[in-house]
Amino acid sequence: MTIVGWLQISLLFLFVAIAIKPLGVYMAQVFEGERNLATKLGGPFERGFYRLAGINPDKEQGWLSYTLAMLAFSLAGFVSLYAILRLQAYLPLNPQGFPAVPADLAFNTAVSFVTNTNWQNYAGEAVMSHFSQMAGLTVHNFLSAATGMALAMAVTRALARSKVSTLGNFWVDMTRATLYVLLPIAFIIALGFVAMGLPQTLDASATATTLEGAQQVISLGPVASQEAIKQLGTNGGGFFNANAAHPFENPTAWSNYLNIFSMLSLSAALVYTFGRMVGNRRQGWALITAMAVLLITGVAVTYWAEAAGNPILTSLGVDAAQGNMEGKEVRFGQAMTALYAAVTTGLSDGGVNGMHGSFTGLGGLVPMFLIQLGEVLPGGVGSGLYGMLVFALLSVFVAGLMVGRTPEFLGKKIEGREMKFAMLAVLILPLVILGFTAISVMLPFAVASIGTAGPHGLSEILYAYTSAAGNNGSAFGGLSGNTLWYNSTLGIAMLLGRFAYVIPVMAIAGSLAAKVKTPASAGTFPTDGPLFVGLLIGIILILGGLQFFPALALGPIVEHFAMLAGQTF
């Protein structure tokens, strides 16, 4: 680790810290229906959309109706995306003449993009037509993120309001998130990306004759527009197989900053929006502080582990000064790769600028563990906020047990019903991740997909289900996931990770909304101070992380000691 590396890392956090308040205020205005420049420009479109769709924007929905609307929208998105992928050979903008995407891969990909996971069992430049990339994948980069933001707003209103039965209108929240938040910001970022060197063209490729006389076919496409929303919506699905390690997705140190900034700033700002909408800005900052402490710890551990290098290669005579460079780009180095890896998994982004599967044992443990914590640092845009609120409820409940008082959060009494649903949500991740991993390691054809034997092989499978259930999308890429088994089971893991998590959360929201918001008294445990932040961090680590420890001990931790001992597999 070097001072320069830490300066590089600090600059990113400085940018994000500056952006949190203005972005947070802007989003609060959008979701509370205040008028601004964007709503003036987009208002006629928005109202026209509602009229065509038969939506009454003034009619609010209860938690069940809101959830059903979200499910209907996700189902429609899945069906249409599946159809586009299967029919791409007959659709326009297919200059490479790609055939239909096979059924199991199309299922996996459609689920992946609709659930905001963006796990990719395919190499974008070799499988997807421009039409599939634009009208299929780019669209769901917007809509899955807007869906997450809408759900977060519903949960926020449940805590902001007193004795109500409605949480807002899903169609209005989702449409506003798309038209007024994601679209204008993505547009600006996309143009910035073009200026930095990301291609944006409908041509398929350029053919170069190299200096040594060989032919090099260079894949091109509408990369910048997809990269912008890929990050902004914490999606992470790359245009190219190598994702943001590819120089066309991420050509310079500055584009690397813009990539990370785009994914981190909206999610962090949404927490500020929450604080503002519930009328307690300190609460927003308290949650942001807990997230930042854990995230920066994650960056530090990865950076330290990767900068130390791989002793197996050092013993062969490789200079350790550059650290572990396998799977990393020279222009990013260790600090900016570690930063990307921790942020992309603390969020539910899943894009990568270096190959996590080639990280050292502990360096690779961190991204996996950050996803297993539930992606709340600060998590996917929207999904991170409601995930964090579940942990906040659990924290006040544990605090309430310690002192023997009925727990309260923001004036709402937390009782048995909320706790049952909160535990149901929290248990989904370990059930899906550990369950599918355990089954896979017992099936010879599933084990045959691993790329590196030994403990790393277990890590590859564990990471795959972690990434799918957490709706992250990054991978230990040694695993050949494009098989019937992994396409299907990872698809199911993504569905459960998204919907089996959010339905109980929405049930909590419905139950909280109906309760009276009581003013704080002398006996109320303050949830916006350092004591609560510490408790929250502890609850996240214990309830979110501890159950994964045995599996992690057999995978990345054993691998770390094998690496130190010079053992290969």
Add this chain to the structure above:
Amino acid sequence: MINHLRPAITILFLLTLVTGLAYPLAVTRIGRALLPQQAQGSLIERNGQIVGSRLIGQNFTSDRYFWPRPSATSPDPYSASASGGSNLGPTSAKLKERVDSDMKRLSVAGIAAPVPADAVTTSGSGLDPHISPDYAAAQVARVAKARGVNEADLKALLSRLTEGRDLGFVGEPRVNVLELNLALDEMKS
């Protein structure tokens, strides 16, 4: 659920038009108008022929050129339509064997241990356009001999083309291999 289907399908269709067609096509149009070079992939032409992209690495094996990092793309190294890394774990026996054999190849070319890490590791994209200044410096003697040029002239060229950190700390020191080799061809030998 049924009464939600009409809004679901209608809104999906309308937002597909906005985000899936209008948005990328508008960015494409504006990008081509304002930044044609970048929008087309930062291609480099020499004598009217495309020789590569400034951002994409290409393979060099001749002693007359500086070599890039190893690349894990298939079927050939630096296949710019099939990006990807080796994805080998740190304890992989294959990784150890590959690095070992690359070390031997470099040692024949006059590069002795300790070897800069980027010289024997594959990048995440397999298309890394850069090498570290250390790895470039280690190749100067070989290239100078093959071309019959002065080592001091080569070193001067190298230091001119080495990119440093912006503002003193942003980015890593690096050399673009294709640009370096193009400049090499321009040099009088």
